[in-house]
Amino acid sequence: MRIERWVTDCGQRVMDGVRFAGGAFYLFLQTLFWIALPPFRPRQSYEQMVRIGVDSLPIATLTSFFIGIVLAFQSAYQMHKVSAEIYIPSLVSISMTREIGPVLTALVVAGRVGASIAAELGSMKVTEQIDALETLASNPVKYLVAPRFVALFTMLPLLTVYADFVGICGGYLVSVLKLGLSPSLYIKMSFDPLSLKDIFTGLFKTLVFSTIICIISCFEGMRVEGGAEGVGRATTQAVVTSFILIIVSDAFFTVVFYFIT
16 A cells, blocks of 8 residues: 555656646747737836846845855865965856856846745735736736746846856955955956856856746746645745756756767
8 A cells, every 4th residue: 555655646746747847838838929929018027127137136246246255265275275376266257157157146036036926926816816817808928927037038147247247356355355366367367268158158047047937936826726825835836946947957058068069
């Protein structure tokens, strides 16, 4: 009986995962379809850009700045043993643009914006506002998901570029004020080793991350059941799932860009 129950539970979880993946992918296709069709809603997209991008600047600044400081300090601890402090700026800049900047910014946005989207749409689902939109012949995907998708797709790369710069500035403070490197040397050693591949692979990842955050958060919010408890559960699930998919996709694209191509 225990084996049968275990097999049944595993099968049910697999089926739930397949349904979730299929539903999320279908929502993604719907979003692309409705984005391309008029009427366009630039005002709604602009409002979401402000909420997603501008309002996220303080937390993005703090996290990136201190991550840059930590990177410089941690690398200095090892580089000092081989008298290679001059390479600390290169390590900070490449690490920020390739991996840490895109991933850290996406995780911050997923935790802040993704949870907000899931809770907002979940509350609308519970209070039957989404059903009311359908009654009024307004497509919920067009009205609710498409503006958020456009906003995330636009603002997350810009936030990442900003976070990369702030992280490099954090490394600048440590390298110049603590380690004694000259400002001109830090700038030279930060940007000379960077290639366009480092920058554009990081930005490409943000486009994937923004899609994950928007689709997962909207999908979880629009399928809420069970009142306030369901809204809380959907919010948690949206953030956790987004975190996992962001990290997995980052690992996948890192392998593809730097070890296969």
